[in-house]
Amino acid sequence: MTPYEQWVALLTLMRKEIRRYTRIWSQTLLPSAITMSLYFLIFGSLIGSRIGEMGGVSYMEFVVPGLIMMAIVTNSYANVVSSFFGSKFNDSIEELLVSPTPNHIILLGFVSGGVSRGMLVAVIVTIVSSLFVELHIHSYAVVIAVVALTSILFSLCGLINAVFANTFDDIAIVPTFVLTPLTYLGGVFYSLELLPDFWATVSQANPLVYVVNAFRFGVLGVSDVSVGFAFAMIGAFTLVAYLYAAHLLRTGRRLRT
Amino acid sequence: MILSLEGAHVSEPPMARQGRISVPSEVGRDWLHYAAVAKYPPGLGSMSHALEIEGLEKVYANGLQALKGIDLRVAQGDFFALLGPNGAGKSTTIGVICSLVNKTAGNVRVNGVDIDEDFPRAKRHLGVVPQEFNFNVFESVEDILIHQAGYYGIPLKVARERIDTYLAKLGLTDKRHTRARMLSGGMKRRLMIARALIHEPSVLILDEPTAGVDIEMRRSLYDFLRETNEAGTTIILTTHYLEEAESLCRNIAIINNGEIVTNTSIKNLLRELRREIFILDSRQALPETLALDGFELTRIDDYCLEVQIEQGQDLAELMSQLHGQNISILSMRNRENRLEQMFVSLLEQTS
Structure with missing residues (x-):
């Protein structure tokens, strides 16, 4: 395909993906707004007012970046895993497989769908959070970079999950038993300084720690880990996920017999 | 350069009746074909073959050997049937050609383009x-x-x-904004044909295209496929309806247990058939005992007779003998589909 044709194919996939999640907005966009409002209200406003400061800022300010990032992670992942597995389930993935669309465009198309939903939800949750706390962005560059990288990373993870999934249960297992615990243990609600040394060290293996702290640095200017190191880790995780997802599409594992 | 279809729009009645397929204008189809060929020229392989398969395995x-080294050639412009019982390897063959199945060994070329060398270019030529x-x-139909x-x-x-054109040709214009799940089985089948043609392929592969389609729609579909083929598109179809292959296709391959049993023209295949059974309807009541010299007869009822004709026997001789016994024949028909007879006989020989 010529570069222009590849661009058309990419736009087509993006259009398809965006139309999919906007068509079912009550299942894809609304729940995050409601869930995060409850988090802000309960953990930030009601309980947070009794906790006082954390990491040098009010507890409400502390949890907001983590909650926004939690919404980005879950929505990017959920979008790609649902869409790709859905295509596998109803065999419409064959429309793509029989076409000359290159694998990297297929990958970029699905990932851009996940990234756009993650970012849209981030905007919605940020607007909701502004009802509870006034945020002053410390570094727009860091915020944009970490949001982009994180949504790419978890979109890729969603695609890998969808490739291996055989049933709808398989696409719920990872978010429930892996993603949610990692998010809760990734420093969304507490500073790693509160943990005993052993558990603080164990937490270093959790990619969500880097994602949440890098984003918190971008918003508040405070972080439990070095921001440079956090970016290096997110970048490394993203590269590995991209290479593995590209390998899966190239070999056609679970897609071609 | 983007392939523009402006000016190539095929004129169709604006109110194409639902359930009828209108046939593409030959001029329009030719233009599309030449434009597509100019943009995506054939490969360096054989220019005269739309499809070449060599030693495909x-x-x-799970260890199942679905294809055991099949060889197949389909000429450009051909209307080709691939027949075989369930599990014979038809869908696996099609799957390999369109990249849904990874082959174990062998070569496949589409319009001379080797799928191992440039699969994206080969896919350009294919509609499935x-x-x-x-x-x-x-x-919705349009979104798909x-x-x-x-x-x-x-x-x-x-x-x-192009969607305007193909929805009109396939009688789906009024379903443009309908969600696909609301379509009937026949409409869904037509939607898949429109989808396969949307990039103007030079080779169209149809796997059981008339399964679940009513008789009227089947005939319209036959006309559509014939005209599409006459306009230059090579058509390869698999079917369980053997009369479909006989009425549509010029050449045929029969596949069984992952091997090509025969690959010849329909005419040659039928020529090999040694005996046919005809049913004759008489104007007069037939005598209780009837015997004809050299012909094997079975009296079905007072007005109906079954005659077995061996290869080389003369139908005029049959009629002459019947006339000699004051029996005039009103109508005559094959008892069985000839191709079906041949098909069963070939499968019995190979298994």
Whole structure:
């Protein structure tokens, strides 16, 4: 395909993906707004007012970046895993497989769908959070970079999950038993300084720690880990996920017999 | 350069009746064919073959050897039938050609383009209509076609023009904004044909295209496929309806247990048939005992007779003998589908 044709194919996939999640907005966009409002209200406003400061800022300010990032992670992942597995389930993935669309465009198309939903939800949750706390962005560059990288990373993870999934249960297992615990243990609600040394060290293996702290640095200017190191880790995780997802599409594992 | 279809729009009655397929204008089809060939020229392989398969083998992960080194050639412009019982290897063969199945060994060339060397270019030449519905039923007819066009690099504006054309040709214009799940089985089948043609392929592969389609729609579909073939598109179809292959196709391959049993023209295949059974309807009541010299007869009822004709026997001689016994024949028909007879006989020989 010529570069222009590849661009058309990419736009087509993006259009398809965006139309999919906007068509079912009550299942894809609304729940995050409601869930995060409850988090802000309960953990930030009601309980947070009794906790006082954390990491040098009010507890409400502390949890907001983590909650926004939690919404980005879950929505990017959920979008790609649902869409790709859905295509596998109803065999419409064959429309793509029989076409000359290159694998990297297929990958970029699905990932851009996940990234756009993650970012849209981030905007919605940020607007909701502004009802509870006034945020002053410390570094727009860091915020944009970490949001982009994180949504790419978890979109890729969603695609890998969808490739291996055989049933709808398989696409719920990872978010429930892996993603949610990692998010809760990734420093969304507490500073790693509160943990005993052993558990603080164990937490270093959790990619969500880097994602949440890098984003918190971008918003508040405070972080439990070095921001440079956090970016290096997110970048490394993203590269590995991209290479593995590209390998899966190239070999056609679970897609071609 | 983007392939523009402006000026190539095929004129169709604006109110194409639902359930009828109108036939593409030959001029329009030729233009599309030449434009597509100019943009995506054939490869360096044999220029005269739309499809060449050499020593194709497929062993599935469970050890099942679905294809045992098949060789097949389909000439450009041919109307070709691939027949075989369930599990013979038809769908596996099609799957390899369109990249849904990874081959174990062998070569496949589409319009001379080797799929191992440049699969994306080979895919350009191919349109595939699978047996099972494989679209997102929650999308509208238009969206399904726009997406498929986009996957071939066809921009939205051009895609919309082609959608106008193909929905009209296939009698789906009024279903443009209908979600696919609301379509009847026949409409879904036509949608898949429109989808396969949206990038103007020079080779169209149809896997059981008339499964679940009513008789009127089947005939319209036959006309559509004949005209599409006459306009230059090579058509390869698999079917269980053997009369479909006999009435549509010029050449045929029969596949059984992963091997090509025969690959010849329909005419040659039927010529090999040694004996045919005809049913004759008489004007007069037939005598209780009737015997004809050299012909094996069975009296079915007072007005109906079954005659076995061996290869080389003369029908005029049969009629002459009947006339000699004051029996005039009103009508005459084959008892069985001839191709079906041949098909069963070939499968029995190979198994």
